[in-house]
Amino acid sequence: xxxxxxxxxxxxxxxxxxxxxxxxxxxxxxxxxxxxxxxxxxxxxxxxxxxxxxxxxxxxxxxxxxxxxxxxxxxxxxxxxxxxxxxxxxxxxxxxxxxxxxxxxxxxxxxxxxxxxxxxxxxxxxxxxxxxxxxxxxxxxxxxxxxxxxxxxxxxxxxxxxxxxxxxxxxxxxxxxxxxxxxxxxxxxxxxxxxxxxxxxxxxxxxxxxxxxxxxxxxxxxxxxxxxxxxxxxxxxxxxxxxxxxxxxxxxxxxxxxxxxxxxxxxxxxxxxxxxxxxxxxxxxxxxxxxxxxxxxxxxxxxxxxxxxxx
Numbered sequence: 001x002x003x004x005x006x007x008x009x010x011x012x013x014x015x016x017x018x019x020x021x022x023x024x025x026x027x028x029x030x031x032x033x034x035x036x037x038x039x040x041x042x043x044x045x046x047x048x049x050x051x052x053x054x055x056x057x058x059x060x061x062x063x064x065x066x067x068x069x070x071x072x073x074x075x076x077x078x079x080x081x082x083x084x085x086x087x088x089x090x091x092x093x094x095x096x097x098x099x100x101x102x103x104x105x106x107x108x109x110x111x112x113x114x115x116x117x118x119x120x121x122x123x124x125x126x127x128x129x130x131x132x133x134x135x136x137x138x139x140x141x142x143x144x145x146x147x148x149x150x151x152x153x154x155x156x157x158x159x160x161x162x163x164x165x166x167x168x169x170x171x172x173x174x175x176x177x178x179x180x181x182x183x184x185x186x187x188x189x190x191x192x193x194x195x196x197x198x199x200x201x202x203x204x205x206x207x208x209x210x211x212x213x214x215x216x217x218x219x220x221x222x223x224x225x226x227x228x229x230x231x232x233x234x235x236x237x238x239x240x241x242x243x244x245x246x247x248x249x250x251x252x253x254x255x256x257x258x259x260x261x262x263x264x265x266x267x268x269x270x271x272x273x274x275x276x277x278x279x280x281x282x283x284x285x286x287x288x289x290x291x292x293x294x295x296x297x298x299x300x301x302x303x304x305x306x307x308x309x310x311x
Contacts, residue, residue, distance in 0.1 A: 078137025144178025
């Protein structure tokens with residue numbers, strides 16, 4: 001990211017804070033009522049006061065632990081189930097109808113179920129968080145896997161690869177961009193539901209503390225909780241997006257994304273012609289079969305190929 005873009009982002013946040021300070025300090029009351037809102041200075045003072053106490057960091061750690069645990073479970077289950085539904089008719093017929101019935105149910109509506117089902121509130125909150133993130137990951141994985149072209153799978157089959165090789169060399173790498181799209185959405189939905197669950201049945205956490213501040217009419221404390229939630233959500237979503245960019249760095253670079261790039265998708269610091277990664281060696285006797293699979297995907301064959309090579 002260039003310095004100009006960073007400056008623009010900082011300026012946008014600064015402008016929002018100035019508008020907030022102006023509306024609250026002047027007690028503006030034109031349809032929207034800002035006379036009871038705390039000012040930026042009051043919120044900053046309350047934040048500085050709480051940052052020096054142990055319960056504040058305990059709440060942050062509790063919410064982060066619940067998010068990480070629930071999101072990790074949702075990511076693993078969502079990718080596995082989404083891939084199974086997209087690749088297996090039996091899985092689609094057995095699991096598909098049940099999941100489509102459960103998907104419209106808001107995760108926060110499962111709070112009574114979690115209270116009755118799990119022996120502790122902690123496990124119930126993790127369950128709600130996992131459920132909230134599971135369905136975005138499931139849907140994105142299912143669509144990403146279903147959209148893959150079959151020509152690469154046919155090429156692996158003709159070279160002697162089995163189902164495991166197809167899954168880990170073709171299906172999952174090809175679906176990674178779509179999977180990380182669902183993960184990015186899932187982490188945001190998980191934060192919404194974990195905060196709501198903490199407000200209803202939690203004992204610790206940012207959501208629990210924010211609701212307690214509201215009940216005692218501590219509005220600066222409420223806004224401290226909102227700022228903490230926003231910061232934690234931004235940090236976790238940024239971590240997911242960076243992991244996605246790192247794991248999909250083999251994708252062609254987008255033109256005009258971030259820094260100046262040429263029409264070929266190259267950016268500053270890249271070699272003019274970066275070599276392609278070396279392909280895995282084909283089994284003996286499979287070279288001609290791979291040529292046949294390549295011919296199915298387009299006109300022509302490999303240079304110099306005249307007939308299929310057999311073992």
